[in-house]
Each structure stands twice: as structure tokens, then as C-alpha cells.
Amino acid sequence: MRTTVGIIGGGPAGLLLARLLHRTGIDCVVLESRARAYVEQRQRAGMLEQGTVDALRECGAADRLDAEGLIHHGIELRFERERHRIDFPVLTGGRTVTIYAQTEIVKDLIALQLAEGPPLLFEAEALAVEKPESQAPVVRFVHEGREQMLSCDYVVGCDGSHGIAQGAFPAEVSCVYAHDYPYSWLGILADVPPSCEELIYARGPGGFALHSMRSPSVSRLYLQVPNGTDVKDWPDDRIWDELSARFAIDGDWRLERGPITSKSVTPMRSCVHEPMCHGRLFLAGDAAHIVPPTGAKGLNLAVSDVRVLARCFAEFHRTGSTQLLDHYSELCLERVWQATRFSYDMTRMLHTQPNGDVFDRRMQLARLRRITASRHAAAELAANYTGLPLAL
Numbered sequence: 001m002r003t004t005v006g007i008i009g010g011g012p013a014g015l016l017l018a019r020l021l022h023r024t025g026i027d028c029v030v031l032e033s034r035a036r037a038y039v040e041q042r043q044r045a046g047m048l049e050q051g052t053v054d055a056l057r058e059c060g061a062a063d064r065l066d067a068e069g070l071i072h073h074g075i076e077l078r079f080e081r082e083r084h085r086i087d088f089p090v091l092t093g094g095r096t097v098t099i100y101a102q103t104e105i106v107k108d109l110i111a112l113q114l115a116e117g118p119p120l121l122f123e124a125e126a127l128a129v130e131k132p133e134s135q136a137p138v139v140r141f142v143h144e145g146r147e148q149m150l151s152c153d154y155v156v157g158c159d160g161s162h163g164i165a166q167g168a169f170p171a172e173v174s175c176v177y178a179h180d181y182p183y184s185w186l187g188i189l190a191d192v193p194p195s196c197e198e199l200i201y202a203r204g205p206g207g208f209a210l211h212s213m214r215s216p217s218v219s220r221l222y223l224q225v226p227n228g229t230d231v232k233d234w235p236d237d238r239i240w241d242e243l244s245a246r247f248a249i250d251g252d253w254r255l256e257r258g259p260i261t262s263k264s265v266t267p268m269r270s271c272v273h274e275p276m277c278h279g280r281l282f283l284a285g286d287a288a289h290i291v292p293p294t295g296a297k298g299l300n301l302a303v304s305d306v307r308v309l310a311r312c313f314a315e316f317h318r319t320g321s322t323q324l325l326d327h328y329s330e331l332c333l334e335r336v337w338q339a340t341r342f343s344y345d346m347t348r349m350l351h352t353q354p355n356g357d358v359f360d361r362r363m364q365l366a367r368l369r370r371i372t373a374s375r376h377a378a379a380e381l382a383a384n385y386t387g388l389p390l391a392l
């Protein structure tokens, strides 16, 4: 097989990149190791920055998003049994965010790609990227029981946090900045209408909790748990009891309960791989960086990488100049580091530090009080949460 751009990974980054390149007239192929049903049901993100919505609209992949997405004008912070709203349009000059599950974005992009191209191969696992420094890199992969070769002009690793593309960088080129947090998130889906109009981020007595949603009838909630937590130790009642305690405020509010249809534990990690390209091999999305989901940045950062990369390829396709492609890493990394910083700050501010002392807890409280008392501090949170500008 031969193509201009070989894309490893059919998650949001790989699928959106393929869609953007295809509409620019650049041929590409997507290799996805898992089956279609698996990638379409994998419960992950749900909060979209305006830039992500814009990107999906620009490439004709937002019909269902526009019909079913929930536009939110703010979030609520809860701590010390108080509630404080952060008003995005007032603080950012009109910006909002949208709730629309990552699973639905993946379904929409897959349906479009299978209908209109480019080629998307499921259960096609990339084994290695060979000769990334050459003019003709090759992706070695297994599909239908046979080892095959995809010859490319360029390769993009969109293969997530456990992919193989990053490993194709020479050790002397790679620089990995990583931080593991001493806690995880227990995430649930529940068939119960959300008990709130907008997301609630809570720093409760027992730890962090987040109330999100997927639709007017489906709630998505998370609570901080110790690393290594087994979901079997968390029956439904225990989850609802702990969530209720962490969201509790002085006043008339109650967390509605319902049947939990999905439970999973996700460890918290920050990681940035520099550079994001080497020779003709590029990284985008979780293949290049991981953020704790407290700032709702993971999926949105993957989209912003891909929007920049698609523009770099479009410039090359139009003029033959590789000037933008040569600067892809620099064009992405400032925004990657700012999203990493914001996710780190939100995580440290809202989670109980297992070995933290009373001083840590008072620092958290001081940060939260500064945000809820100062329009300037609240505006800084709103600007980061709704999405900082792209470099390109």
C-alpha cells in the first residue's frame, strides 16, 4: 500500500486529521488497531472548546453535534459547602463550551470516512515506523492476519498514550516530561437526568467530584479515588453516597440517583513528549501529551494539534514549502504546555492530596477563594477553560 500521509490511530486525532486532509485533497490512510465497535463505545471525554466545535463544523462533521450538543455558559465551583458560578460569556467576551461525548464524535467521523474516504482500516495494528528520517517512511502493520507495509511520504502518530509512534523517535532526540498524581478518577455513566444545568467541580470533604452529563437523561460523574482502586469495591450506593457528600452545600440541592450503566477507573497523569516531530514522523494528541481530565483539555488539545498539522500539510500541498511542517512542533508546544499547566493547576486545586498537610488544604482554599472573589482571577480560569488561541 502507498499513501501521502499514513495515520496511525483512529481516535479523535487520527479521524479528524484524515477528514481535514481528505477535504484538502491530500491522500491518507488510517490504521486503527481495534474493531469499530470497540472504539465507538470507549467512554472518555465530553467537554468541547469552541475551537473543537468550529473544527468539526468546518469539515462537515457537526450535524449531530449541532442538533444534540448542549451549549454551556459556565461551570460551578463548590467548596466549603458553598457554590460559585463562573460565567464564561461575561468573563471571556462571549465564549461558551459544548457538551458532546467523544464517543459520538468518533461515530460521526467514522461514518463520514467510511462513506466518503479516505481508507480506514480497523483491526490493523501498526507494529513499527521505519526510516522516519528518510523521504519514504514505512509503517509496518498487521491486518487480516498478514504483516503488511504502508509506504508514505509522511507518518502521523495519533496512536494515543500507549501507541508505538513515539517509540520510533531516537532516544537521543526524545525528551519526556512526566508527572503522576497520587489519585485516580472513578467515572460513571448513569441513566438519570443531571441534577444541574452546568458542570459542577467540587472540592468536597472526602476529595474531588465532578458532575457532568451526556444528555437531558444521562449523567456523567467522576470522583477522586486512591490509585489502584478496583470498581468492584464501589457498589452503586457507595458511589452515590460519596458523590452526595462531596457535592453537599448549605441550601436546597439534591443529587438525583439512578442506575449506573458504566464504571471505570482512570489514573491521573501529565506527560509531554518533545519534540512532536522527527524527520517525516509527527505526533498529535495523546501520542504526544497526556493531561489529567480536570481541565477538560485532553480531547481539545488533540483537536488543536490536528488543526495546526492539517494547515501545515495544506501549505505544503499548495506551495511545496515545508516551512510550516518544519515548525509544527514549535507551533503546538506553547499551547500544549499552557493546557498542561492549566490541567495541573485545576487538579492540584481541587483534589485532596493523600499525604497533604493542613497547609496544602489552606493553599487550595486560598486559590479557590481568590477565583471566586476576583473577576481577574475568574477570567483567567474562564479563558483557559474555554480554550486559549491556536498559534496558526
Ligand code: FAS
Binding pocket: 008, 009, 010, 011, 012, 013, 014, 031, 032, 033, 034, 039, 043, 044, 045, 046, 047, 102, 124, 125, 126, 127, 158, 159, 160, 161, 162, 163, 164, 266, 284, 285, 286, 287, 293, 295, 296, 297, 298, 299, 300, 302
Ligand atoms: P486516543 O487514545 O483516543 O486514540 C488513539 C487510537 O489509536 C486508539 O483508537 C487506539 O486503539 C489506536 N492505537 C493505539 N496503538 C495503535 C497501533 N499500534 N496501531 C493502530 N492503532 C493504534 N479527556 C477529557 O478531556 N475528559 C475526560 O473525561 C477524559 N477521560 C479519559 C478517560 C480515559 C480512560 C482515557 C485513556 C483518556 C481520557 N481523556 C479525557 C483523554 C482522552 O479524551 C484523550 O485526550 C483523547 O482520546 C485523545 O484522542 P487521541 O489522541 O485520538 O487518542
Ligand code: PHB
Binding pocket: 044, 045, 046, 047, 199, 210, 212, 213, 220, 293, 294, 295, 296, 297
Ligand atoms: C466529561 O463530561 O466527561 C468531562 C467534562 C469535564 C471534564 C472532564 C470530563 O473536566
